[in-house]
Amino acid sequence: MAQINGVLGPIDLDDLGFTLMHEHILIANWSMRQSFADWVDIPGHIRKATEEVRSAGERGVNTIVDLTPINLGRDIHVIREVAERAEMQVIAATGLYWTEEPWIQGWEVETLVDTLITDIEKGIQGTSSKAGIIKCATDHLGVTPLNKKTLQVAARLHRATGVPISTHTSSAEHTGLRQIEVFEEEGVDLRRVVIGHCGDTEELEYLESILRTGCFIGMDRFGLDMMLSTAKRVSMVAELCRRGYADQMVLSHDACCHIDWFPKSALAAVPNWNFRHISDDVVPALRKEGVSEDQLHQLTVSNPRRVFAAQGSY
Ligand SMILES: [Zn+2]
Structure with a gap:
């Protein structure tokens, strides 16, 4: 039985379920947390996040992939505690965000790989929780020399371990295609890559050019209505299903139980940006647009399974 690294121990591939x-x-941010004790109320956050994760479980979600990269403040202790309390299968990530850090500048790719690989092989932050997925990100700056280095780190971690890659992109700048160029140079198996944030755009041509490479696309920001409404996101998924791509899309919200980038009041503008929106609203809307039960199963269960499938067989 193939197994995946979950934060509370190995998960059988067949037990992944709705993901x-x-x-x-x-x-x-770790620096702000270290400097100001009240930057985040961790016990309060754990209670709130546990409720949120539990509410997803009550709606039939079996697994949540936490795609927080190291330099967005990934805290495995918090992730573990929430997973335990909410009785949810959670998969954590290793990898780097697109923001340009001085310490990324100064190190060779191989040194960063040797450091990050311990997240996958030994465990994160001294715990037994191993990373089950590799995150990387390319935003509006595009593939700068420094960004290329972080993509190479992700590619080489994948080549060394068989763990899949999932990315952040800026659809408006078509950075998904630029990421794929680097992955191809590095010999990545593109069937094990999710190009993220593809649900932010209505440019079918861009999305189909990604899909033709064999990658999965993440229709993964349901609820971020200010970027694209739920109705438009649903129509894009339904249209791509009609065009024969139901086996290459995965769904998510990119929601955060807590994010320190802006005041809480800003979140009032996105009331559906939570872990429940897909189950409550998106799945019924997809049915209405003609997406079949088999296709819904592909989007929520079998495609995630295929993203993780070959792990351990390398
Ligand atoms: Zn994200």
Whole structure:
């Protein structure tokens, strides 16, 4: 039986079930947390996040992929505690965000790989929780020399371990295609890659050019209505199903139980940005647009399984 690294121990591939492929239990800057004791109320956050994760479980979600990279404040202790309390299978990530850090500049790719690989092989932050997925990110700056280095780190971690890659992109700048160029140079198996945030755009041509490479695409920001409404996101998934791509899409919200980037009041503008929106609203809307039960099963269960499938067989 193939097994995947979950934060509370190995998960049998067959037990993955309904999987949200891109969420965040906590995004909070480590430097600010270290400097100001009240930057995040961790016990309060754990209670709130546990409720949120449990509410997803009550709706039939079996697994949540927490795609928080190291330098967005990934805290495995918080992730573990929430997973335990909410009785949810959670998969954590290793890898780097697109923001340009001085310490990424100064190190060779291989040194970063040797450091990050311990997240996958030994455990994160001294715990037994191993990373089950590799995150990397390319935003509006595009593939700068420094960004290329972080993509190479992700590619080489994948080549060394068989763990899949899932990315952050800026659809408006078509950075998904630029990421794929680097992955191809590095010999990555593109069938084990999710190009993220593809649900932010209505440019079918861009999305089909990604899909033709064999990658999965993440229709993974349901609820971020200010970028694209739920109705438009649903129509894009339904249209791509009609075009024969139901086996290459995964769904998620990219929601955060807590994020320290803006005041809480800003979240009032996105009331559906939570772990429940897909179960409550998106799945019924997809049915209405003609997406079949088999296709819904592909989007939520079998495609996530295929993203993780070959892990351990390398
Ligand atoms: Zn994210």
